[in-house]
Amino acid sequence: MxxxxxxxxxxxxxxxxxxxxxxxxxxxxxxxxxxxxxxxxxxxxxxxxxxxxxxxxxxxxxxxxxxxxxxxxxxxxxxxxxxxxxxxxxxxxxxxHPIELLPHARDAVVAMAKSHHRVVLVTKGDLLDQERKLSESSLRDHFDAVEIVSEKTPDIYRRIFAEHGDGSERSMMVGNSMKSDVLPAIEAGAWGVHVPFDLAWALEHAEAPEGHDRFRVLDNLGQLAELVGEIG
Amino acid sequence: MxxxxxxxxxxxxxxxxxxxxxxxxxxxxxxxxxxxxxxxxxxxxxxxxxxxxxxxxxxxxxxxxxxxxxxxxxxxxxxxxxxxxxxxxxxxxxxxHPIELLPHARDAVVAMAKSHHRVVLVTKGDLLDQERKLSESSLRDHFDAVEIVSEKTPDIYRRIFAEHGDGSERSMMVGNSMKSDVLPAIEAGAWGVHVPFDLAWALEHAEAPEGHDRFRVLDNLGQLAELVGEIG
Structure with a gap:
């Protein structure tokens, strides 16, 4: 699929x-x-x-x-x-504060958009601040949709993947937070891809779902296109 | 139309x-x-x-x-x-603070949903706080969509009316703020319906677009169904 x-x-x-x-x-x-x-x-x-x-x-x-x-x-x-x-x-x-993109971030988003995936941004935080950062990142036009949400729960991911695509089964969430990005997306039925960042807020800590067949870890976003190619 | x-x-x-x-x-x-x-x-x-x-x-x-x-x-x-x-x-x-619905608010929302209109909530403010109030209002299920936005501009209304319906021409925005609800919705090409409230924040002040054919004023939401019936 x-x-x-x-x-x-x-x-x-x-x-x-x-x-x-x-x-x-x-x-x-x-x-x-x-x-x-x-x-x-x-x-x-x-x-x-x-x-x-x-x-x-x-x-x-x-x-x-x-x-x-x-x-x-x-x-x-x-x-x-x-x-x-x-x-x-x-x-x-x-x-x-000015936006500083992480290594491979632009290339990864552009590659997903070019390979005809629906590309969605899913983020928490202050509405206006997240909009400002997205606009300064100059990545806005590569996203098909932007979802600024108050909490990242499995239900929220289910709604987002239903609205912007063909449901969780055919969707992937990529992020640095095991607790907010990976676990609830997997629970919703999607792929959860962890790209760890060297600083993490204590409230975002959670254990990895080792052995889950929809869980993956990448060193950086430069490896995303290959992973997506493998999954198909 | x-x-x-x-x-x-x-x-x-x-x-x-x-x-x-x-x-x-x-x-x-x-x-x-x-x-x-x-x-x-x-x-x-x-x-x-x-x-x-x-x-x-x-x-x-x-x-x-x-x-x-x-x-x-x-x-x-x-x-x-x-x-x-x-x-x-x-x-x-x-x-x-607990939510207190205004007179006719529930009836107006329910009537619009029952008469097969797409019913959308469009609000500014803190994401989590607006979600809490909507959830406590027990009106959530009557809305087809909820849009919590950082600013209410004509472009934002155009996007919302395109996404949730058939565009601005066939849409109506109902609210107490001339500046945020009525004027930009009219500028987007929609109907702008003002339901004045007796307290208003100074930053929300604006003059009425007197004489505009898509501008209407209601004393209260109890008059909305009739207005919508007249417009057709």
């Missing part, structure tokens, strides 16, 4: 993202170094992010709100207002 | 929204009453929202970030951290 739809994750699959979160978290730790140890701060921030994800969803704005909350918490309400202002500035910097 | 697609705005068209922003803004003014006059505060907040809309887009998270920024600004960096914490709490309260 021929593959007809290839879906790509965006952040840390096609372009850098986690790096900007990590750099911002370093600046956040510097700002608060007089009040708390780095390890403790990282732990409190992660715990705020976990607590807030159901309210804020994914993306930079929620991350900034969680940093502000954590700054107040770890300083026992002693954080000066100018530190909060700097956190807001850091958030706006993230929202304007 | 028969109308085939009816699109509804969500906030302050189908359910209350601006009321929660207004109540929160009142609490915000109380919190900062020792530092600044109400009028001045409202003006600074609106100006922060305008400045930030290109970064944050629409929705509660951006509103909270603009409130925090304004609190720092009007107090000349003297705002205590516990006030910032209360602003974050107010934001989370907004993100969990």
């Amino acid at each position: 021929k593959l007809t739809t290839i879906a790509f994750d965006a952040d840390d699959t096609l372009w850098h993202n986690e790096r900007f979160f990590t750099l911002t978290q370093d600046r956040f730790a510097d700002l608060l170094s007089a009040y708390t140890e780095r390890d403790h701060l990282d732990e409190r921030l992660l715990s705020a992010e976990k607590r807030n994800i159901g309210h804020y969803g994914y993306g930079i704005k929620g991350f900034v709100l969680s940093m502000v909350e954590t700054a107040i918490e770890v300083t026992e309400e002693k954080v000066p207002a100018h530190v909060i202002r700097e956190i807001l500035d850091m958030g706006r910097d993230m929202l304007r | 028969k109308l085939t697609t009816i699109a509804f705005d969500a906030d302050d068209t189908l359910w209350h929204n601006e009321r929660f922003f207004t109540l929160t803004q009142d609490r915000f003014a109380d919190l900062l009453s020792a530092y600044t006059e109400r009028d001045h505060l409202d003006e600074r907040l609106l100006s922060a929202e305008k400045r930030n809309i290109g970064h944050y887009g629409y929705g509660i998270k951006g509103f909270v970030l603009s409130m925090v920024e304004t609190a720092i600004e009007v107090t000349e960096e003297k705002v205590p951290a516990h006030v910032i914490r209360e602003i974050l709490d107010m934001g989370r309260d907004m993100l969990r």
Whole structure:
């Protein structure tokens, strides 16, 4: 059964993202170094992010709100207002950072479009920010559809693969997150292709579905066309 | 030419929204009453929202970030951290407020679905928050499609009316915002139906396109079925 739809994750699959979160978290730790140890701060921030994800969803704005909350918490309400202002500035910097495509990202997307697959972008995060990045990436025209979703569940993948192609059976999801890109796509009946990235957010961790016949791992996107050719 | 697609705005068209922003803004003014006059505060907040809309887009998270920024600004960096914490709490309260449908909202959506129109929800705001409200409204099943968009431009309406129906010519957009719902839908070639709501955000203000043959005003959604029947 021929593959007809290839879906790509965006952040840390096609372009850098986690790096900007990590750099911002370093600046956040510097700002608060007089009040708390780095390890403790990282732990409190992660715990705020976990607590807030159901309210804020994914993306930079929620991350900034969680940093502000954590700054107040770890300083026992002693954080000066100018530190909060700097956190807001850091958030706006993230929202304007230039897009840097990952190696082979452009070639992989273009190759899939040229080989007459339906090519779909499936991403979480802030709506406007993801649209900005896609538009700056100059990849927009190679996608047949763009789906910015609040969560990547098997049901969401089923809907996307039904709407943009011939259903999950004939679809593939390619991404750096085992938890959001690979596992739920496989559960929906599609191929799940993991392209690991060297930085990963703790909330995106999950175990690999070793031995599953629709699970594949690639070192980089330069190997995608060959894999798709093999599957047929 | 028969109308085939009816699109509804969500906030302050189908359910209350601006009321929660207004109540929160009142609490915000109380919190900062020792530092600044109400009028001045409202003006600074609106100006922060305008400045930030290109970064944050629409929705509660951006509103909270603009409130925090304004609190720092009007107090000349003297705002205590516990006030910032209360602003974050107010934001989370907004993100969990229960949905209250407006009069005739349910009947209007159900009537359009029963009369075999394609029924589409078109809304701005935070992705997760709009999904939550739609799901709580129990109207989800009556919509053929849901479009959560970062901006409501004529191009966006053209795409939506092409995707979910037979194009703008045979479509109608119903909403409380002249600027976001009525004018760009008319510019796209669709019918634009204004259902004014008694509270309106200053950034949504625009003049009515008086005399335009595809512009209509309704007192409430109870009059929609009749209007759609007349247009045919």
